[in-house]
Amino acid sequence: MTPRPHQRDRRDVNPALGSRKLKLGTFQTNLDSGCVMSDLDGRLEITWPNTVTLAQLADEMEFEALVPVARWRGFGGATDPQGPGFETFTWAAGIAGATRHSGVISTSHVALNHPIVAAKQSTVIDHISNGRYTLNVVNGWNFPEMEMFGVSLLEHEDRYVCAEEWLTIVKRLWQEDEKFDFEGKFYRIKGGYLQPKPIQKPHPVIMNAGSSERGRRFACQHCDLVFTNIRSHDVATNTAHVAAYHKLARETYDREVRVWSNATIVQADTEKEARDFYHYYVHEKGDWVAARNVIDTMAAEINKRDYPQERRNAMAEMMIAGWGGFPLIGTGEQIVDGLAKLSKIGLDGVLLSWPRYIDGMREFRRVTYPLLQQSGLRDQAAG
Numbered sequence: 001m002t003p004r005p006h007q008r009d010r011r012d013v014n015p016a017l018g019s020r021k022l023k024l025g026t027f028q029t030n031l032d033s034g035c036v037m038s039d040l041d042g043r044l045e046i047t048w049p050n051t052v053t054l055a056q057l058a059d060e061m062e063f064e065a066l067v068p069v070a071r072w073r074g075f076g077g078a079t080d081p082q083g084p085g086f087e088t089f090t091w092a093a094g095i096a097g098a099t100r101h102s103g104v105i106s107t108s109h110v111a112l113n114h115p116i117v118a119a120k121q122s123t124v125i126d127h128i129s130n131g132r133y134t135l136n137v138v139n140g141w142n143f144p145e146m147e148m149f150g151v152s153l154l155e156h157e158d159r160y161v162c163a164e165e166w167l168t169i170v171k172r173l174w175q176e177d178e179k180f181d182f183e184g185k186f187y188r189i190k191g192g193y194l195q196p197k198p199i200q201k202p203h204p205v206i207m208n209a210g211s212s213e214r215g216r217r218f219a220c221q222h223c224d225l226v227f228t229n230i231r232s233h234d235v236a237t238n239t240a241h242v243a244a245y246h247k248l249a250r251e252t253y254d255r256e257v258r259v260w261s262n263a264t265i266v267q268a269d270t271e272k273e274a275r276d277f278y279h280y281y282v283h284e285k286g287d288w289v290a291a292r293n294v295i296d297t298m299a300a301e302i303n304k305r306d307y308p309q310e311r312r313n314a315m316a317e318m319m320i321a322g323w324g325g326f327p328l329i330g331t332g333e334q335i336v337d338g339l340a341k342l343s344k345i346g347l348d349g350v351l352l353s354w355p356r357y358i359d360g361m362r363e364f365r366r367v368t369y370p371l372l373q374q375s376g377l378r379d380q381a382a383g
């Protein structure tokens, strides 16, 4: 490959690959309601000034990953959470221009974006952000939004075969100078060409958040940032859960991955106030109809998941509280303690969200972030 003067080693430019002990991000700031499903006053109203306000708050704290969600329609109920929202590539391009430090992510559904288009759009955002860009590859599970396009979700295994072809094409376009042909089960490329190349060398960072066993393998084999859910409060269980990703990547694919998760911050001056507030927005104001729509869709036969009926209420509650994020509830000190525990189990980074996104994040920057800095979690790790 011809060396190109504009290209930089991605470890030097993409903050998601930096060496801070605990990296931070935001989740779903491109969608109405943010991460909650609740008729809560002060939840995110999606306007461009509001989404930029959140990105700039994150930028001031040098968050490493601003992750939007690719969503094409909402989940009904009284509040239709995630209905109105900004498309992720155009969002990321605008956010890249409005920030200076933070990593900027776009999320792409394999089935909805041709790999050449996704590779080309990603390259533009990598240039705008000067190498701060990450591509989140998602296979989709939300079949009603696929039906809106007239696209059927593939069978689960085929979704991953298709994603492997898709990502192979994207990576080749980003790296190869010679035009290439590709003949797969799902794609046929003739004379594949992409110039200019992205800023990041060998190619932009890739993220995946598949949660099935097949999804874990895909992520560990092909991606750099892998996401997992933390569902237990037991340190040993969680440590083993995170370590299993590294083991799979190292022993089966001879690769290194970084493991991230997501958490919801419910903070107040006392723990009781924080718990009361949680009860208010989840149990008094929660949009349970919308949350059950999510669980029913996720649990559909085509998604090959096993969601026992008796667990579905608890899952709906987690969706209402923060789109499944690990709950961190309490005072600023307790929030920092909770983040320290997430770091201790081996997570490289955590995406955060707040029920009242803008007010919560402002309070976090003012009260909690200085405590987090004092704790050393935002220091560069040695070595």
Ligand SMILES: Cc1cc2nc3c(=O)[nH]c(=O)nc-3n(C[C@H](O)[C@H](O)[C@H](O)COP(=O)(O)O)c2cc1C
Pocket: 067, 068, 069, 070, 071, 107, 137, 138, 139, 140, 141, 142, 208, 209, 210, 211, 212, 213, 214, 215, 216, 227, 228, 262, 303, 351
């Ligand atoms: C951090 C994170 C971001 C995600 N972003 C999206 C998204 O933007 N759009 C989407 O349809 N699914 C998204 N997902 C869902 C997963 O990418 C994945 O599609 C889902 O877990 C199903 O994969 P599986 O069949 O392997 O379990 C996200 C999940 C997580 C944890």
